[in-house]
Amino acid sequence: MISYLFIPLWIESVWAESGTDAGYRSIIGVKAIKVESPVGTVPRLPYRVLVDYSDGQREYRQVRWNNSSSAVERNMADSAVNPVGKTYRIRGYIVGDNTTPNGYPIMAEVEVVNGGYQTPSSIPKARPLPLDKVKILGDNRLTSNRDLAIDEIISWDVSQ
16 A cells, blocks of 8 residues: 655745744745856756745745646757747746745846857766775774675575
8 A cells, every 4th residue: 555645835935933032934936047048958956945034034946847748848948949049038936925826027138149058077086996996994884884784695496
């Protein structure tokens, strides 16, 4: 039997306690979101944004963007629709806030630029440590966990 715990994602305000003054807090703002997107590509938008609350606190919250359908993404990546130099906006909302039916509304400004996304180098930054040179000696948490793991693995029925 599988049981699920449902937690509502439509909270209007978050209960906050600060010292002796306790009460509700609500989102009062989000830092402007500006993204550069190479021509012919879909913009890479953040999945979390820094949110300011009415009680002076800040935290990162999850975002849902309105450009998630493949037709909309294909249109954004079309260089005839969005040439270099064009700026457009994408709407989204902060998940878990009921300022609107979808959440707290936000917007990202996307500027189309020449070039491509930077990709990490394939050249390793560090050399691997040869495991045959590693020794864990003594009676400690590492050796105890190692021995427990080995005992567990040995007990497995591999004929299944």
